[in-house]
Amino acid sequence: MKPAPFEYHRPGTSAEAADLLHRLGDDVKVIAGGQSLLPIMNMRLAEPAHLVDVSALPELRRTVTTAEGATYGAATTHMMFEHELVPDVTNGLLSHAAAGIGYRTIRNRGTVGGSLAHSDSSAEWPTVMSALGATVHAVSVRGERRIPVPEFLLGFFSTALDADELISAVTVPRIAAGTRWGMYKMARKPGEFAESLAVVQLRDTEGDGPAAAVWLGAARDVPVRLERVEEAIANAPASGLSPADLTDPLAADIAADTTTASPHAGHALQLHAVTVHRALAAAERAPHAA
Ligand SMILES: Cc1cc2nc3c(=O)[nH]c(=O)nc-3n(C[C@H](O)[C@H](O)[C@H](O)COP(=O)(O)OP(=O)(O)OC[C@H]3O[C@@H](n4cnc5c(N)ncnc54)[C@H](O)[C@@H]3O)c2cc1C
Structure with a gap:
């Protein structure tokens, strides 16, 4: 059609x-x-x-880097992140995430701003930008306002953007020194949206084991921070855990706002547990950010 x-x-x-x-x-x-x-x-x-x-607006294709992080124009394409044609302030997480989006043609044209405005929880940027503590810049005739990504994403295809606002940019804080990240996307085949998508960040602390921040996409209408899972994996390396050890805390984390019970819920829970476990193992193997 x-x-x-x-x-x-x-x-x-x-x-x-x-x-x-x-x-x-x-x-x-x-x-x-x-x-x-x-x-x-x-x-x-x-x-x-x-x-x-808005795809060719010079302001929306600009990157400004500071000691604190980088502000990427909303029309920065997935391909530009993938090939680091823009600076990556996340020790490679942005580039890794972009490389997993759809197919080559989609990455050549699709943009970070478009993906956030579309607000599909199975897509890469909503979960990755939530995990990174990124902020959306929204512009209208009334001026600019800045909205943290978790507050920006309201539900499937629903955001905090007013009808006459556009996203001009997204600011990503520089990943903290000593942080390691791992990301795992479970999809039926390369090029498809995620069935499950986890981002784990491990930050070294003095004395205790690393502090974990865990985000999951494709489980609910918006990405979810898995706080109970974070507690469960504190001081527990992936090799000492199985995905089954994560299902109870995971169920509690994602059930908090779950409004639909599906006959496939058990299968989905296992899928998410495996995804989080693989992201955790990847984070443990990853180099520390300098
Ligand atoms: C076959 C296929 C496979 C895909 N696979 C994946 C995948 O695996 N992972 C993934 O993350 N994505 C995937 N996508 C989606 C792709 O990444 C899109 O590019 C992205 O979701 C939207 O970006 P866009 O720039 O193309 O936005 P558009 O399609 O142009 O717009 C999408 C929405 O955002 C709004 N919008 C766009 N830019 C702005 C702005 N600056 N301010 C305000 N509103 C704006 C539009 O009005 C529209 O509502 C896939 C798409 C296809 C067709």
């Missing part, structure tokens, strides 16, 4: 884009890489009368 007719706008600055979004009202969509929006429009699940293309 082909999309319904629409008017195409290509502003020259983010201020012009914000002005267009404000003036055109409810019947307008931002388009960046088009890798999620165009299939939806082709199926006529969305029929916006206007598209505002």
